[in-house]
Amino acid sequence: MKLYKALLPLLMVLIMASCVKSPDLPKEQKESEGKYYTEFTSMIPEAKNPKELFSYIDQHAGDIPRDDFTKIIIAQINYQDSFLKTFEENYFSQSVQEILYNVLGNDTSKIENGALDIENKEVADLVKATYEYGYRIDMSEGMYFPILDYGVYKKYKEYLNEDALEFIEILSAESDKVPLKDAALVIPYEEVLNRAIRCESFLKKYPGFEGEKFISDLFEKYQAITFYGSNNTPLFDYGTKEMNEKAKEAYQSFVKSIGNENSEFKKNLRLFLEVLAKNGYKLTGEVDDFRDIKAPIKY
Template identity: 35%
Template sequence: MNKKQGILYSVLAVTLGLGAIPIGTIQAEGAVSPPVGGAKASPLTANNDHAEAIYKAALPLLSSSNKLPEAIKYLNANMYAVGSYRATIMTLKLENLHKAALPAWESKFNTSNVQRKLTAIYKAGASMKNLAEATEDLALRTLLKSASESGYKLETAEGTFFPVIDYAAYRKYKLYVTNDISAYISIMATESDLPSSKDNGLVIGWTDVAARALSQEQFIQNYPKSNRISAVKSLYSIYVNNTFYGQNNTPLFHYDNLEMDLEAQKAYSSILIKNNDTSSFLQKLDGFMKLMKDNNFKLNDEVEQFRKTTMQL
């Protein structure tokens, strides 16, 4: 696993389409489909002609990565006035553009000169805007400021700095989009706020690993026809794998004695006590924990076979 796979897995999980999209269709994930998931009334509802005019004015801004800062400002100021149908399309088109533009931004950051300068000023948790204000280097300041205004944030792994989509900034659109995309934003913003792993190891607890898997599974069950169902399914498969295997630097079973991590035992047992619904994920976890108890919480051929079977489901 490389450093970027440890950050926002879902960014690599989906290839999204771009281009102007008529009302009634959203081009993404290789398919064309209307927004689904239930309309959510905006606090203020403009007349249809006004909403359509705002929407049409947004389309040119959402057609070029060079216009990302302008597009973000426009959406922030006008999203409330277009209704949930158009708001959903505008939001997903913005994400499409963010994903398409990301490789170019990665290239701008992936130079020895930029990396060296960032190493000198970087502080954990600092925003790109704050880092831009902290440097006297005009070129670096311009790069950081532009990336920030374009909707990206800075991440680091294995000593390298790179931009990722700042999904937390999408939270302001949750009130205006359809229910499924509101839930999708919550899932992605959680990943953006605290990526699950870095440097081939989990940086969240076992309880959070399972809780995120449950949240993703709920989305899949509630919104099977959502435009972003493939993205969430891909993310869910990663969390199922993390649940039953961990990662190289944080394995579920210790390499030396093949015993299951004690904190994972406690976390999974607690989750099963607190949740007794018919979740497929919880059923797998319950069967796994019963098998672990029967095998004194040690990895053996029977446990390994269970894990392989589980991952095939």
Template identity: 35%
Template sequence: MRKTCFILVITVIFIMFSGCSNRVSNETTVSNETNESNETTVSNTSNETTASNETTGLSQDQEIIDTFNTLVNSKPVDLLKISDFLVNNIKKISAQNADLMLQGYEKIQMQSLPSYQDAFFDPSVQSTLLTYSIEELQQNQVKETDLQKLLTDAVAVGYKIEAIEGTVAPYVDYGYYAQFGALTTASTSAFYALMKVESDNPSQKDGGLLISWDEVLQRGINFEAFLKTYPESYYYERASMHFEAYQELALNGSINVPLFEYETNVMNDEAKTAYTFFVEKDMESEFAKLMKNYLTLLEKNNFIKTSEVESFIDLQK
């Protein structure tokens, strides 16, 4: 039953990812061409040519992108081979084509995630994994040779090991993408920097809030700034979903750490302090203005979630 739940979660995540990756960007052009063989290709954006390749009419960028596409569309997919090629060649191409390579890799990495998770979901494997702490697993401090390989293989292709709802499995590690920030365009670098924070320090897990209320507000500001700075980014819609999620957290809290106590509807004291400090800052931000108006309304209602407060929250959805 737990395996089924995890597969459902990953399916939903992939649908969100796929739905957002079709945005047209003025910075890069990605051709996610679906043909009869369902291949995914990355189109070279560079018009550069080199003297050594004049006879073939192909630039170094084009040769690298062509090889990358061949690897991505090989069956079965060898994610480790694709990752090794990316790591060794991304520095040789333009920033625009580096963007495209990362976009292509992230798509194939998401498609491959369920198969990597299946290996962890095997009952005998899962029971052994659960004898170790998450820190031991993340540092590969296990005795079993087969587990060492399982963990090593997952990390090598850009996954990280997490324990969610009592089950250990690999998930996308955005630190993998952030390491290439200096080789990509500004918007790609900025997006993956934001995602690395999410990956390293998730805001929620098992319905609980894992970060402070101050951090909830700051992350909302950070994603809003990205949206304002890069309105034509390939990652705009994904960043927008993260911003909306933080706005919802700021207005309501999480399931297990609500902004208002379930029995009394009184606002969380720590949140009250954090919000008061936050609105005192002089920030040119629509999110900051929203929170200032929200706090003014809460003060009027003695920091109790009244019908008036609920109406305000509903208007932001």
């Protein structure tokens, strides 16, 4: 009985605590959850271009819950990607290409926010629209064309969760400096490895992220570049079968570096170098077999 009396106050506290309901979310917050995403996605089928959807995002950015904001950004990127397939056809005419070449030559960096001194109104409007729609102009194999400019999403960083912010930073690096031009590698091998690691780390850190496929595709691309090279920058010389010397130096330095020891990519690269060393750093059947098993081309 004494023990029961001693425990009674504690039991009463626990009972009272269990009866206290968790505070309800403010009515406004409840109503906003999912509201903006639903509104945004309902606009997509009728949208004439990405600019219309950017206007909605800009107007409501400060009110949209962070999780919904991430979903909206991914939906907008998907829409831009889809819209680009039709929009880029505006660049395919010879007259547009000639006018752009007369203004740009081989230097697309002359363009800043679509501001160019182009006398032809049709082409001037096309360039302006390109940047308003969240694209930028790139050049490869003598052709100008629009690409998605992920950097435009950096202005929303204060509204993004950590995962979405890192997602945008990874993709922005891709559009700020594309890895390949004219099927040739135009970034250092060190950068290829760093981008691959960053993609792999993101996929491990944020499984199931809304825009996971974008990062997964990038990772596959950088694995392909790492283990195979590209058409005009092959990892192994087409004639001698010898490994690219710059790649060899970068890979050896990378596997010796501290960090990322749990990376499957780094482990496979270390094993790859061991196989290469046994084969005099030349492309042989054994080297090719290793790639088929550890780094099959998916990209």
